[in-house]
Amino acid sequence: MSQSDGDVHPVVDSTAVFKDGIFKNKVLFCTGGGSGICRVMTEAVMRHGASAAIVGRNEERLKETAQELSAATRNVCLAIKADVRDPRQVQAAVKQTIERYGRIDFVINGAAGNFLAPISGLSENGFRTVIEIDTFGTYYTIKATLPYVRAAKGSYIHVSATLHYRGTPYQVHVSAAKAAVDATSAVLAVEEGPHGVRSNVIAPGPIAGTEGENRLSAKGPTRQNHWPLPMGRKGDSRDIANATVFLFSDAASFISGQILVVDGASEHLRVPMLPYPESVLDPASTKHLIKARM
Numbered sequence: 001m002s003q004s005d006g007d008v009h010p011v012v013d014s015t016a017v018f019k020d021g022i023f024k025n026k027v028l029f030c031t032g033g034g035s036g037i038c039r040v041m042t043e044a045v046m047r048h049g050a051s052a053a054i055v056g057r058n059e060e061r062l063k064e065t066a067q068e069l070s071a072a073t074r075n076v077c078l079a080i081k082a083d084v085r086d087p088r089q090v091q092a093a094v095k096q097t098i099e100r101y102g103r104i105d106f107v108i109n110g111a112a113g114n115f116l117a118p119i120s121g122l123s124e125n126g127f128r129t130v131i132e133i134d135t136f137g138t139y140y141t142i143k144a145t146l147p148y149v150r151a152a153k154g155s156y157i158h159v160s161a162t163l164h165y166r167g168t169p170y171q172v173h174v175s176a177a178k179a180a181v182d183a184t185s186a187v188l189a190v191e192e193g194p195h196g197v198r199s200n201v202i203a204p205g206p207i208a209g210t211e212g213e214n215r216l217s218a219k220g221p222t223r224q225n226h227w228p229l230p231m232g233r234k235g236d237s238r239d240i241a242n243a244t245v246f247l248f249s250d251a252a253s254f255i256s257g258q259i260l261v262v263d264g265a266s267e268h269l270r271v272p273m274l275p276y277p278e279s280v281l282d283p284a285s286t287k288h289l290i291k292a293r294m
Helices: 036-047 059-073 087-101 124-152 172-195 211-216 237-248 283-289
Strands: 027-031 051-056 077-081 106-109 155-159 198-204 259-262
Touching: 027 036, 027 087, 027 124, 036 051, 036 059, 036 106, 036 155, 036 237, 051 059, 051 087, 059 077, 077 087, 087 124, 106 124, 124 155, 124 172, 155 172, 155 237, 172 198, 198 237, 237 259
Parallel strands: 027 051, 027 106, 051 077, 106 155, 155 198, 198 259
Antiparallel strands: none
């Protein structure tokens, strides 16, 4: 199949597949829900009847997103400012959610940070920050929400990545963080399964138009621009949203402790994001290919 045959595998919205109202009276708690993939995941769950609380550091963006999601889905979305690196702020966000809705059925751990940097050029603070957001933030969110998810016999989805499946240059921080998230989800599934709680991971592949893809895509005509895509297209945020609806639905009631890679088989053909070995032998030679951090 040629790369121009993308219409052979079009994006399908979850509302065309799943019944209306399957999440009626349910409540979603989502970190990182103010933008990007997690915003689209939240919207999909809300379109099927759930109310939601989205958590992040950018209060203005959160409020704007909450208003837009409420209007688009005709369900309630609550914006809560909190930094997932601070367990007290996460606990306060959960308390606010419970005060508003009285329950939490679903949790999406989606808060994340990333950028391109080799080990030799990555500061200790940079490594720690990504671990704190991705790994500690996931753990703090699990701890704060677990009593309520247990009571609801609910479900967790942790947004991970595929970068740590192989050694990916310039991605040691997120590779370590997401490997820990994957392991945490597996233990959560085993420990909490007897309580009726499920835990799974979604690992997105290359998703077009997202902040992550933009930040991690090298500038200029690099090899990443010619990454073979077996399905004839890059992923769409709605592909991740559809997987989210499935994993939270009763159709996945016997699926727990799993990692669902949503990448159109592209991980099998992944190439380095930057020229290799040039980028590790002489990091300065590829600086012009790396987008500046915002």
